[in-house]
Amino acid sequence: MLGYEAVVIGVSAGGFTALSSLLAMVPETFPIPIAIVQHRKSDEHNYLSQHLDKICPISVTEAQMNADVEAGHVYLAPANYHLLIERERQFSLSVDAAVCYSTPSIDVLFESAADTYGNTLIGIILTGANHDGSNGLQKIRECGGLAIVQDPASAEYNVMPQCAIDAAGADHIFSLDEIGHFLAGIRHGCSH
Amino acid sequence: MNVNDKEELELDLFISMVKSYFDYDFNDYSRASIKRRIKQLAVQSGVEHISELIPKVLYEENFRDVLLQSISVTVTEMFRDPSVFASIRNEVIPALMILPTVNIWHAGCATGEEVYSMAIILREAGLLQYCTIHATDFNEASLDIARQGKYPLENIKGYTKNYIAGGGICSFSDYYTVDGKWAILDPTLREQIRFYRHDLAKDEGFGMMNLILCRNVLIYFKKHLQDHVFNLFDNSLDVNSFLVIGDKETIEFSPIANSFEAFCPTCKIYRRG
């Protein structure tokens, strides 16, 4: 059985509700790290990470530069910064040009994470109204990682998941609930 | 060997060639970011693999500039993070008012928007003519744009918003004239500014400063280069002087952390003890 080392999630419009219900299903002692890009304009007081941290059993914080990517944590890309994962399994940040009008960009996180984790990475695309994340998910698949996309029919906004499926394909097309169960089933890096 | 391993190997070779030939060590930079930039450069240059860029280092004229232009993330804006500029205006400037002359260093100023923002704040405080502003970057192409003080008109709307949010007390339109698609900043803002090339990784400091701004530059450096730059700043700052870094940067784990106190906890302004 393949051991997974990290999960990356990309989500845009509709993300507040989707993340609130998805992350509530992830246990406090989740055995691998989760890094998330949620498109948003600005968020001076880290409102989103604080809200998620409050309602979820697992700890949710904004990712900081140079910080180790640790198991049992959910990290959110800060507003206005791209988030990348380095080979040393540390976060780095960038104010590079927007991708698909978005900083942070899902593609940027996914591509760097695929470089770092290869076939031990899980990439998940949720609800959204643009095509960010399609290239990133494709790269994850090329590197042998697992691609999960929220079923467009059940997503609040179907464009982003549909684009991802069209461009990259998916190993699983799941409802939000099924994604939650899948994640909850990951024990010590393995999915049962 | 899979595609990714090959790419990493090619990147290593390219970086080491750049180091030998141009004496820039991009091993000191965050790898993931550099890799992304170099891959974009390969696409722009019309080649498929990073390794095909290596001959360009040796044989293509101006490749040094092309490379620096694509490595350096030049994205910037006027009054980026307005609350920081509000704090500079309301807390830092009053402390600088008591000095006979003020030396300011903008390190990694890119195309200069932040430097002109500072000049505007200083002018509104009546302090500009007592200041010398040293604005540096290692990318000459960006400095050329900075020296012109000419920016796309389409950005002005956002800058005006930022200016107001940062506590601007005049009308922002007083600071520029319109020429077609360009906004030309008031050239008298530039009178106290010196733009020059300076590499934070290699070059020495240049005298004692009362205020250093280095925002969104350190995020691209690995820890030891960050520490090197922090030491450089520490040696260039008088007692009671100020250091302003980017919103997501911190001196907390650096060797100089103990010499500085957080002057404004919410916005990365530190003061030397």
Ligand SMILES: C[S@@+](CC[C@H](N)C(=O)[O-])C[C@H]1O[C@@H](n2cnc3c(N)ncnc32)[C@H](O)[C@@H]1O
């Ligand atoms: C994102 S810009 C920051 C602009 C501005 N300070 C801001 O926050 O809006 C980063 C700048 O750092 C510069 N830079 C990168 N490495 C450097 C080095 N070793 N020495 C000097 N400047 C450097 C780049 O050329 C680029 O202009």
